[in-house]
Amino acid sequence: MSQRLAITGGTVVTPEAAITNGIVLCEDGRISFVSSASEAAPDENSQIIDATGCVVMPGLIDTHFHGSGGDDVMANGAAGIGRIARNLLQFGTTGFLATTIAARHAELLRAIDDVKEAELALNKAPAAHLLGLHIEGPYINVKYKGAQPVEGIRDPNFDECAELLAAAENRIKIMTLAPELPGGLELIKWLKARGVIASLGHSECDYDTALAAIEAGATRATHLFNAMSGLHHRKPGLAAAALNEPAICAELICDGVHLHPQVVRHAWRSKGRDGITLVTDATAAQGMGDGEYTLGSFQVKVRGNLCTLMDGQTIAGSVLTMNRALSNAHAFAGLDWLDLAHTASLAPAQACGIANRKGTLEAGKDADVAIFKPDFTVTHTVIAGQVAYAA
Incomplete structure (x- = not known):
């Protein structure tokens, strides 16, 4: 018998509209129908979620994410990644890229092996989908390393890159790099030719170098304004280029720590829906409260919303969750539900190369759904048409 799920009564967010009193019908892991509830009714064999008073969104996808619930994607092996994938459900996250930090080559290869092992273990599990890897470094500028370990930072090495891509078997979706490093522009071209997004970050490049990187094929900026040459009226750097150039989709960390709310507003007004993707840059401390973590x-x-190195000064990722990223983006810059669905679901799906099956609520796509109260609290997370989390 087919597995059927009906989500009824809520405001359903599609690419075109927010449908009041909508309905989403799911069958055998895929969405079969999305419209007003007046257009269809669930059959007697369907499991029903009454979403009255709530908002029904495509599942959220986090493309810059290091850990959650005490586990780090590089420190706790495949089992830790599996725990992370299950922990993310409470935040409405249905997919993520395991994101590495600057590390020795052997450590990156081990992280890739852990991701591959976790992917097998998570197959058909009630957990967020492990969609691949974001390699943040090691080819970054040490002057803008942020919390990245200096011993893992180096200039681009094409032999290393080839080995990483071969080991990952098409799982590397994004690589963050500094284009001003020797071989940086050539690496961008090399990555583009192999279907990997080059994201500009941890960089002190000037405006012209940023433009050259975009010409070479870079299409993304890693955590806009953070760990990059900033916006100066006589010396525009990477941040200015990322704001100005429509080819760049810029990550925003909307936690109120990495970016002042008015800076988020400025970035939104400059880039618009098609130029922004929401990320958390979350560490293992996500969801853990005050304390010390790896x-x-x-x-x-x-301490509160601030995650730092032990010096208490250097910001080291965040404790942001995707549902709070939505809440803050709405509060800081006025993003509506359609904007939020685009920047937290569709744009990330596009970056992962899976927008043909994820990222929007449309018939035929995977039935990955998140349901929110008006205050952005998650009530249900649906994975492949099955309720994986219920508050």
Whole structure:
């Protein structure tokens, strides 16, 4: 017998509209119908979620993410990645890219092996989908390393890159790099030819170098304004280029720590829906409260919304969750539900090369759904048409 799920009564967010009193019908893991509830009714064999008073969204996808619930994607092996995937459900996250930090080559290869092992273990599990890898570094500028470990930072090495891509078997979706490094522009072209998004970040490049990187094929900026040459009226850097150039989709960390709310508003007004993707850059401390935690090879401490190295000064990722990223983007810059669905679901799906099957609520696509109260609290997360989380 087919597995059927009907989500009824809520405001259903599609690419074109937010449908009041909508309905989403799911069958055998895929969406079969999306419209007003007046257009269809669930059959007697369907499991029903009454979403009255709630908002029904495509599942959220986090494309810059290091850990959650005490586990780090590089420190706790495949089992830790599996726990992360299950922990993310409570935040409405249905997919993520395991994101590495600057590390020695052997450590990156081990992280790739862990992701592959976790992917097999998670197959058909009630957990967020592990969609691949975002390699943040190691080819970044040490002057803008942020919390990245200096021993893992180096100039581009094409032999290393080839080995990473071969080991990952098409799982590397994004690589963050500094284009001003020797071989940086050539690496961007090399990555583009192999279907990997080159994201500009941890960089002190000037405006012209940023433009050259975009000409070479870069299409993304890693955590806009953070760990990059900033916006100066006589010396525009990477941040200015990312704001100005429509080819760039810029990551925003909307936690109120990495970016002032008015800077988020400025970025939104400059880039618009098609130029922004929401990310968390979350560490293992996500969801853990105040304390000390492991991020890759070093310790971080958390006080409130602030995650720093042990010096208490250097920001080291975040404790942001995707549902709070939506809430803050709405509060800071006025993004509506359609904007939020685009920047937290569709744009990330496009970056992962899976927008043909994920990222929007449309018939024929995977039935990955998140249901929110008006305050952005998650009530249900649906994975492949099955309720994987219920508050």
